Amino acid sequence: MRGRLFVMTGASGVGKGTVRAKVLERTRLFYSISMTTRSPRPGERDGVDYYFVDRAAFEALLAQDGFLEHAEYVGHLYGTPRLPVERALERGEDVLLEIEVQGALQVKAKVPEAVLIFLLPPSLSELKRRLVYRGKDSPEKIEKRLKQAEWEIENAHLFDYVVVNDVLEEAVADFLAILTAERRRTSRMAPALARALERDPDLEAELDAIVRRSYGGTRD
Numbered sequence: 001m002r003g004r005l006f007v008m009t010g011a012s013g014v015g016k017g018t019v020r021a022k023v024l025e026r027t028r029l030f031y032s033i034s035m036t037t038r039s040p041r042p043g044e045r046d047g048v049d050y051y052f053v054d055r056a057a058f059e060a061l062l063a064q065d066g067f068l069e070h071a072e073y074v075g076h077l078y079g080t081p082r083l084p085v086e087r088a089l090e091r092g093e094d095v096l097l098e099i100e101v102q103g104a105l106q107v108k109a110k111v112p113e114a115v116l117i118f119l120l121p122p123s124l125s126e127l128k129r130r131l132v133y134r135g136k137d138s139p140e141k142i143e144k145r146l147k148q149a150e151w152e153i154e155n156a157h158l159f160d161y162v163v164v165n166d167v168l169e170e171a172v173a174d175f176l177a178i179l180t181a182e183r184r185r186t187s188r189m190a191p192a193l194a195r196a197l198e199r200d201p202d203l204e205a206e207l208d209a210i211v212r213r214s215y216g217g218t219r220d
């Protein structure tokens with residue numbers, strides 16, 4: 001039985017990372033580590049938070065159709081390497097992506113069975129407060145992120161579910177309830193995903209090389 005593909009999306013600063021961490025503690029999911037061209041922030045680890053690569057490495061994998069989705073976000077490239085996702089789904093594991101909105105919509109177009117869960121802030125002013133409070137971004141970046149967030153919130157109706165992240169524990173409970181409901185469905189993923197993510201030996205070698213560089217080890 002193939003696994004199911006869950007996509008958590010929403011504006012930057014809405015708390016996707018925090019909700020994701022709590023959800024992963026409480027239910028079994030394969031979390032897809034994204035690749036990005038942005039630099040690591042203090043405390044972030046290569047191969048854990050992201051695979052941090054340069055533009056050339058990212059574009060090489062992109063040229064081989066190595067991403068399930070990708071997007072340029074605030075000047076940096078982000079993408080979901082498709083092979084680990086495909087493998088986990090084949091093993092029957094449910095997979096979680098945590099990505100921004102353009103990428104989530106690409107996933108839905110390629111894999112209509114994917115379940116998209118949109119995390120909303122209680123308000124735009126609260127989102128701004130959170131972005132300023134976490135102190136990761138310059139004022140210009142925060143403005144950019146807020147503009148992007150407005151667009152994303154206007155398009156929330158394109159997703160399967162909406163969860164408001166006001167009280168963290170409630171958002172986590174809502175998210176887990178959605179996973180449970182989806183897991184109780186009788187239908188399963190269609191063969192479309194297998195076609196979209198078809199194996200490719202060159203791609204595998206490329207991905208192995210990138211992961212080896214990041215980990216100093218091997219990918220299982």
Ligand code: 5GP
Nearest residue numbers: 012034035070071078079080098099100103
């Ligand atoms: P940050 O730079 O703050 O870690 O992430 C910026 C945005 O990129 C966040 O909204 C995050 O969810 C999103 N993101 C992280 N990984 C991916 C990915 O693989 N694909 C896409 N499309 N977005 C991603």
